[in-house]
Amino acid sequence: MVQKIGVIGAGQMGNGIAHVAALAGYDVVMTDVDDARAEAGLDTIRANMDRQVRKEKITDQAFRDAMGRLRVGSTMALFDGADLVIEAASEKEELKKAILRELCPHLGAEAIIATNTSSIPITRLASSTDRPEKFIGMHFMNPVPVMKLVELIRGIATSEETYKIARAFTDRLGKDSASAEDFPGFIVNRILLPMINEAIYTLYEGVGSVEAIDTAMKLGANHPMGPLQLADFIGLDTCLSIMQVLHEGLADSKYRPCPLLVKYVEAGWVGRKVGRGFYDYRHENGPVPTR
Numbered sequence: 226m227v228q229k230i231g232v233i234g235a236g237q238m239g240n241g242i243a244h245v246a247a248l249a250g251y252d253v254v255m256t257d258v259d260d261a262r263a264e265a266g267l268d269t270i271r272a273n274m275d276r277q278v279r280k281e282k283i284t285d286q287a288f289r290d291a292m293g294r295l296r297v298g299s300t301m302a303l304f305d306g307a308d309l310v311i312e313a314a315s316e317k318e319e320l321k322k323a324i325l326r327e328l329c330p331h332l333g334a335e336a337i338i339a340t341n342t343s344s345i346p347i348t349r350l351a352s353s354t355d356r357p358e359k360f361i362g363m364h365f366m367n368p369v370p371v372m373k374l375v376e377l378i379r380g381i382a383t384s385e386e387t388y389k390i391a392r393a394f395t396d397r398l399g400k401d402s403a404s405a406e407d408f409p410g411f412i413v414n415r416i417l418l419p420m421i422n423e424a425i426y427t428l429y430e431g432v433g434s435v436e437a438i439d440t441a442m443k444l445g446a447n448h449p450m451g452p453l454q455l456a457d458f459i460g461l462d463t464c465l466s467i468m469q470v471l472h473e474g475l476a477d478s479k480y481r482p483c484p485l486l487v488k489y490v491e492a493g494w495v496g497r498k499v500g501r502g503f504y505d506y507r508h509e510n511g512p513v514p515t516r
């Protein structure tokens with residue numbers, strides 16, 4: 226039975242996954258490159274759960290119990306005894322492969338490994354582990370505590386048992402799953418990211434301003450966020466990585482990342498997590514478009 230969960234990466238996705246797993250009653254260990262990063266992830270969880278208490282989504286007791294089930298740090302030794310470890314580090318293939326290679330010797334033979342990658346083929350990542358049959362894609366959506374979906378992606382070797390365990394874990398988190406085949410971008414990002422990339426081309430070609438594009442899609446297509454606001458929310462570095470995987474993996478020029486997206490990433494303006502992307506979030510009176 227799955228009881229101890231490991232999460233690698235304490236960024237926006239990692240801390241969201243740790244958040245929902247601890248609330249669902251699992252013991253959770255979350256790591257990042259150093260203790261300070263991991264602690265910052267824990268602070269975010271505390272703030273998000275505190276908001277859930279204030280909004281009466283969870284009780285104060287549930288909050289305290291969940292915080293009591295969470296541990297953070299920066300060493301793989303913390304995953305000793307874990308039943309399921311979910312990798313949610315930055316969207317870089319070589320980084321993920323190195324993490325997986327380092328992780329395996331710390332795990333028992335029965336432990337399952339999942340990756341929260343938004344686009345990198347599961348079969349390719351599985352080949353960096355000693356257990357491709359116990360490896361699966363579990364693609365959570367941002368913000369994890371709010372979004373209902375987890376995409377489940379089987380690699381070529383993923384066993385039926387591994388799929389069932391991942392599915393049962395998803396159910397216990399109170400989330401719904403959708404199964405996707407192991408092709409670049411899976412389902413959600415195969416559809417969502419070309420739309421975001423097209424919105425950036427629309428800006429690049431001067432068809433509309435940042436505000437006009439976001440207003441048009443919010444009010445004209447009933448999207449909860451405009452595509453540029455959503456790109457900032459996801460992280461422009463992550464958006465670019467996903468477009469590159471689609472472009473290379475599907476070998477079709479229609480997935481060419483917009484040069485303006487590349488420029489923003491080169492500038493380090495990668496969105497909300499750093500305070501600046503298509504909007505500047507450092508103003509007192511709310512976000513201001515950067516173009």
Ligand SMILES: CC(=O)CC(=O)SCCNC(=O)CCNC(=O)[C@H](O)C(C)(C)COP(=O)(O)OP(=O)(O)OC[C@H]1O[C@@H](n2cnc3c(N)ncnc32)[C@H](O)[C@@H]1OP(=O)(O)O
Nearest residue numbers: 273276280343365366367368370371372413414449450459
């Ligand atoms: C890139 C990938 O690989 C895959 C992806 O994830 S793609 C991205 C998918 N996500 C989306 O498309 C998100 C689109 N945006 C939205 O759905 C909404 O704008 C949003 C849910 C993020 C925020 O909604 P909003 O109405 O504008 O703001 P707000 O009122 O502050 O929040 C709505 C609720 O979410 C909660 N919330 C927001 N962020 C939260 C967080 N991190 N933790 C806990 N709760 C959170 C709020 O408390 C609020 O709760 P109530 O409804 O109970 O009051």
Ligand SMILES: NC(=O)C1=CN([C@@H]2O[C@H](COP(=O)(O)OP(=O)(O)OC[C@H]3O[C@@H](n4cnc5c(N)ncnc54)[C@H](OP(=O)(O)O)[C@@H]3O)[C@@H](O)[C@H]2O)C=CC1
Nearest residue numbers: 234236237238239257258313314315316342343365367459
């Ligand atoms: N953003 C989104 O909307 C979604 C993202 N994803 C996927 O989730 C994953 C994480 O994305 P996201 O949370 O947004 O990114 P973030 O940049 O917020 O977080 C990634 C975290 O991983 C850390 N990290 C880097 N190297 C290591 C390492 N060796 N060991 C442990 N931690 C490490 C980073 O630290 P540092 O900053 O110091 O490098 C950072 O704290 C990616 O694969 C992404 O594609 C999936 C669904 C949605």
